[in-house]
Amino acid sequence: MPDLEQKEVSPNPAAEPAPRPAEERYFMRFTREQRYLHAVLFTTFLGLAATGLPLRFSDSVWARAIAGSVGGFGAILFFHKLCAVVLTGAFLVHVKDVFTRGLLHRQKGIFWGPTSMVANWKDARDLFGHLRWFIGLGDRPKFERYAYWEKFDYWAVFWGMIVIGFSGYAMWFAPFFAHFLPGWALNAVLVIHSEEGLLAILFIFSIHFVNTHLRPDSFPMDMVIFTGVESEKEFKIKRPMEYQRLASQGLLDARLATAPPVWLVKFSRIVGFTAIFIGLTLLALTVSEYFV
Amino acid sequence: MGERSIVRLTSTASTSNRVPQSVPPGLLQNSRTRSVVSARLRPAALALGITLLAFGRVHAQTDCLACHGDKSMQDASGHSVAVDGATFKASIHGSLQCSDCHADIKEYPHPEHMAPVQCSKCHTDQSTQVSESVHTRASSHPCTSCHGDPHTIFPKSDARSTVYPLNVPETCGSCHGNANMARQHGLPNVYPSYMDSIHGFALSKGGLLVAANCQSCHGSHHILSRKNPQSPTYKSNIPKTCGSCHAKIDMDFENGIHGKALAAGKSNAPVCTDCHTAHAIQQPTQSEFRMQSTPICGSCHKDKFTGYRDTFHSQLGLLGGYVETARCWDCHGAHDVLPASDPNSPIAPANLVQTCGRCHAGANASFVQYQPHADSRNRKMNPALYYVRLFMNTLLISVLTFFVIHTILWLFRSRYEQIRSRSAKGGKDA
Structure with a gap:
């Protein structure tokens, strides 16, 4: 972890979306609701990971230390359930929001089209194009509003919410779920909950962290999910297709935003680095269970 | 130690007023001055001589205490040979005369070196038992090593006795609480474990006379190795030994599958001490015990233990302190473990809803199909x-x-x- 802290002291100037001279334009990417949703998601996810991993690896030394630090065996389960309930609430709010906008208000681009989270042929082409670019066999694909790995992140969380949530509640209220689940399913839900949780933890704390925050284009952290806005330069590089589309439709000005206030950037950086630090610590502990 | 303990006399004696006033106390301090003492005490010696002639033996404590009542009296090698007359009089042997034990004293002045006192002269049975026990192997276990100063021995019902129930652990612990001694003899250092155990607490904190002390299980004079089939601590005798207090549990145990296996001569069947340990016995509802005992069952039931470790019961339970998650005996029973085929077993199919329902309110027939130690690697x-x-x-x-x-x-x-x-x-x- 010293790496991270060191980087925080001397951030990479090329990738910092720090306040620039007045001519730098900023564009809105995420609404306030989306940023809050992400904040609730990562806070509860960190809480769930920190209280779930000690249960998964309960015979390790650190498991007992973590359990002890939150107030012991009983408290760790309480906090796990508390985070789970909050996250479930956020998930339901999000699903309701999507369906209200898409079905009730007939808002375009929710279920299909370039701004939708639903995968399309372009995503498949982008994936192969991106892989070809990795090994120098082609140009970098021009990504739309949501790139294929971002859609994967979204659906992985969506699927994970349902799978982990359902199996978790099945364990929490096992006698109730036993009314319509066979006996062996009560054994299976722990395996499912535990493996899917482990997948989520390993994925978020390694793949998502690197893809979204730690890769050279965004290093050390992509602030857009915290501030909601990104600079024109970043927008053009990361999502050229969307930029072109908005420009050609004359919609670019509608997305113009003001530069993020300094306090928000600073606050977001502290919160973001704390989250990444906790995540990487938990990742190291998890990996240590398999390789140490 | 034997020789020393014979002359290890009480040092708490109050200054005896039986020492003749004419004798300066300093003169009695060592044997080099004994001839001087004799010279100064000539009248007393004369009287003693007359007494000896009259009765043929030294018979009165008062005669011996005339010298030995001085608490500063020492023998040639500097060991105290003083006796507190008042305490001795109150002790269990207070009615005896000195020469009843110090039998080789026939006259005064008596020789400086005397034969060790033979307790076995009166205590024949105990002496035989000790000679058959583990404590005869070394010559260092005279009666006094447990019973203490020979002139202040009290009945075991007397709180002053070294073998009064509340004093027994400390008495035995004077050797068996010594880590070096334990290592030398290949024994566990049991005294600290016992004192922190539920029995030790009952005894030291509650002062319960019925709390098991060392001799409740090991006996006193006839202590045998646990490898000796006659010993109360021999494996197959342990249920009866513990059962002498825990009678109901012994009955349950004998009805259970482990007790029956033991009775059938299966020596690897567990007895009380395999789960509870011998000396460090914990309160079974305490988390320490609940934490340590599941692996004990698992040391024999390995496949079940592996499966159990993959379950939520184990995962939460392993975090320490959590007493509520099910451990083996919460479902199987502790002492009267019965196979699922026995209708009285808590894990008999007909009883499962009730057994699981003790923790899981609303458990139904489908719920109890849950396998508490399913091996997910077994296709x-x-x-x-x-x-x-x-x-x-x-x-x-x-x-x-x-x-x-x-x-x-x-x-x-x-x-x-x-x-x-x-x-x-x-x-x-x-």
């Missing part, structure tokens, strides 16, 4: 669970493998682009 036994686990593992490994490769390639490519663009701008190759 034949648990096919559904096996394939669920296989699917989840395949998903986990394939997703991570793909994205790890994807991310690593991306990292290299991005870094390459970054360096190239900086070079193009004439910047440093960062």
Whole structure:
């Protein structure tokens, strides 16, 4: 972890979306609701990971230390359930929001089209194009509003919410779920909950962290999910297709935003680095269970 | 030690007023001055001589205490040979005369070196028992090593006795609480374990006379090795030994599968001490005991233990302190463990709803199909669970493998682009 802290002291100037001279334009990417949703998601996810991993690896030394630090065996389960309930609430709010906008208000681009989270042929082409670019066999694909790995992140969380949530509640209220689940399913839900949780933890704390925050284009952290806005330069590089589309439709000005206030950037950086630090610590502990 | 303990006399005696006033106390301090003493005490010696002539033996404590009542009296090697007359009079042997034990004293003055006192002269049975016990092997276990100062021995019902129930652990612990001694003899250092055990607490904190002390299980004079089939601590005798207090539990145990296996001569069947330990016995409702005892069952029932460890009961329970998650005996019973085929067993199919329902309110017939130690790696036994686990593992490994490769390639490519663009701008190759 010293790496991270060191980087925080001397951030990479090329990738910092720090306040620039007045001519730098900023564009809105995420609404306030989306940023809050992400904040609730990562806070509860960190809480769930920190209280779930000690249960998964309960015979390790650190498991007992973590359990002890939150107030012991009983408290760790309480906090796990508390985070789970909050996250479930956020998930339901999000699903309701999507369906209200898409079905009730007939808002375009929710279920299909370039701004939708639903995968399309372009995503498949982008994936192969991106892989070809990795090994120098082609140009970098021009990504739309949501790139294929971002859609994967979204659906992985969506699927994970349902799978982990359902199996978790099945364990929490096992006698109730036993009314319509066979006996062996009560054994299976722990395996499912535990493996899917482990997948989520390993994925978020390694793949998502690197893809979204730690890769050279965004290093050390992509602030857009915290501030909601990104600079024109970043927008053009990361999502050229969307930029072109908005420009050609004359919609670019509608997305113009003001530069993020300094306090928000600073606050977001502290919160973001704390989250990444906790995540990487938990990742190291998890990996240590398999390789140490 | 034997020789020393014979002359290890009490030092708490109050200054005896039986010492003749004419004798300066300093003169009695060592044997070099004894001839002087004799000279100064000539009248007393004369009287003693007359007494001896009259009765043929030294018979009165008062005669001996005339000298030995001085608490500063020492023998040639500097050991105290003083006797507190008042305490001795109150002790269990207070009605005896000195020469009853110190039998080789026939006259005064008596020789400086005397034969060790033979307790066995009166205590024949105890002496025989000790000679058959583990304590005869060394010559260092005279009666006094447990019973203490020979002139202040009290009945074991007297709180002043070294073998009064509340004093026994400390008496035995004077040797068996010594780590060096334990190592030398290949014994566990049991005294600290006992004192921290439920029996030790009952005795030291509650002062319960009925709390098991060392001799409740090991006996006193006839202590035998636990390898000796006659010993109360021999494995197959342990249920009866513990059962002498815990009678109901002994009955339960004998009705259970472990008790029956033991009775059938299966020596690997567990007895009380295998689960509870011998000396460090914990309150079974305490988390320490609940934490340590599941692996004890698991040391024989290995396959069940492996499966159990994969369950939520085990995972939460292992975090320490949590007393509520089910451990083996919460479902199987502790002492009267019965197979599921026995209708009286808590895990008999007909009883499962009730057994699980003790913790899981609302448990139904489907709920109790849950397997508390299912092995998800066993395809034949648990096919559904096996394939669920296989699917989840395949998903986990394939997703991570793909994205790890994807991310690593991306990292290299991005870094390459970054360096190239900086070079193009004439910047440093960062």
